[in-house]
Amino acid sequence: MxxxxxxxxxxxxxxxxxxxxxxxxxxxxxxxxxxxxxxxxxxxxxxxxxxxxxxxxxxxxxxxxxxxxxxxxxxxxxxxxxxxxxxxxxxxxxxxxxxxxxxxxxxxxxxxxxxxxxxxxxPQILVVRADSSAQTLEDFLAATRRGPLAVGTPGNGSLAHLLGEQIQAAAEVRWTHVPYRGGALAVNDLLGGSLQGVIINIGAVTDHVRVGRMRGLFVSSGERTKGLPEVPTLAEAGMTGAEAVxxxxxxxxxxxxxxxxxxxxxxxxxxxxxxxxxxxxxxxxxxxxxxxxxxxxxxxxxxxxxxxxxxxxxxxxxx
The missing domain is CATH 3.40.190.150 (Bordetella uptake gene, domain 1)
Known part of the structure; x- marks a missing residue:
């Protein structure tokens, strides 16, 4: 039963x-x-x-x-x-x-x-101000070797931060990481001149790049993005072994x-x-x-x- x-x-x-x-x-x-x-x-x-x-x-x-x-x-x-x-x-x-x-x-x-x-x-993107002397990722890395640059990200442990660590290890350079609580303040400080670069998700800065306030030095995807097709991939920028989407x-x-x-x-x-x-x-x-x-x-x-x-x-x- x-x-x-x-x-x-x-x-x-x-x-x-x-x-x-x-x-x-x-x-x-x-x-x-x-x-x-x-x-x-x-x-x-x-x-x-x-x-x-x-x-x-x-x-x-x-x-x-x-x-x-x-x-x-x-x-x-x-x-x-x-x-x-x-x-x-x-x-x-x-x-x-x-x-x-x-x-x-x-x-x-x-x-x-x-x-x-x-x-x-x-995709993640490294952006600099439009008036930066860095036209390419290699320019940016060369400037870092001459003296540490301040690079902002949306926070410690963010995907942008981890990608930055990968790039520094691969290129054997060190920059000063400046973590923020979110990306908006980092973008504002880059535009204001307090930072020399920001690694961030592409959606946060697409408009800034399109209108010419910022320059993208790479996108972290395997192929160029439709949103910013003029920005090279990391591999095209000369960096292999680092990809983060x-x-x-x-x-x-x-x-x-x-x-x-x-x-x-x-x-x-x-x-x-x-x-x-x-x-x-x-x-x-x-x-x-x-x-x-x-x-x-x-x-x-x-x-x-x-x-x-x-x-x-x-x-x-x-x-």
């Missing part, structure tokens, strides 16, 4: 999951936690996705900013959410970085989430139904295919990506291994 009841319970459970997934998201609004302050490219992408997912899914999708502690406040809140598809996280490359950068976390940034979609690639996308709490993850992935693909979305991303210098949740999961794990070595070698500490 007990065995029969157990089998019936298991059968009921196996039927309930697909039924729930089919009904999702009829129950209520979907929330996307953005673990950074409003205004940056990660926030812009999350809001762009939310606005168009509302139409594709037929349910309101809202954004909630929970910045702080290197994105870990938002990450932790999302990791503790019920895995029912109604709480999502605007993830980025910092998921991979934070595992090593913050060893005492109460959650695992790499394994604690179900990958959904890497919506956009985010970030991403902005969506992950969900671990344990989220695979059927919901698959539907979300497809819905995000539909959003990225919209001409108005493609136009907005191109204006930011960002590159849409349509790939599987499994591909994003593999990327997160590979980057975690890759950046762990850089963080340890350079003895990087969080802000």
């Amino acid at each position: 007990m065995r029969r009841r157990s089998l019936l319970a298991l059968a009921a459970a196996s039927l309930a999951t697909p039924a729930f997934a089919q009904a999702w998201p009829a129950e209520r609004s979907i929330r996307i936690i953005v673990p950074v302050a409003a205004g940056g490219s990660q926030d812009i992408v999350a809001r762009l996705l939310a606005r168009h997912l509302t139409d594709v899914l037929g349910q309101n999708v809202v954004v909630e900013n929970l910045p702080g502690a290197g994105s870990n406040i938002g990450y932790e809140a999302a990791s503790r959410a019920k895995p029912d598809g109604y709480m999502l996280l605007a993830g980025s490359d910092s998921l991979s970085i934070n595992r090593t950068l913050f060893p005492g976390l109460s959650f695992d940034p790499v394994e604690g989430f179900a990958p959904v979609a890497r919506a956009v690639r985010v 970030g991403w902005h996308g969506i992950v969900a709490p671990r344990g989220t139904d695979p059927a919901i993850v698959s539907r979300l992935n497809g819905a995000i693909g539909q959003v990225l295919a919209k001409p108005e979305v493609a136009e907005r991303l191109a204006a930011l210098g960002l590159e849409p990506v349509k790939e599987s949740p499994e591909a994003l999961g593999a990327l997160i794990r590979a980057d975690a291994e890759r950046w762990a070595g850089t963080i340890r070698r350079a003895r990087i500490q969080p802000d």
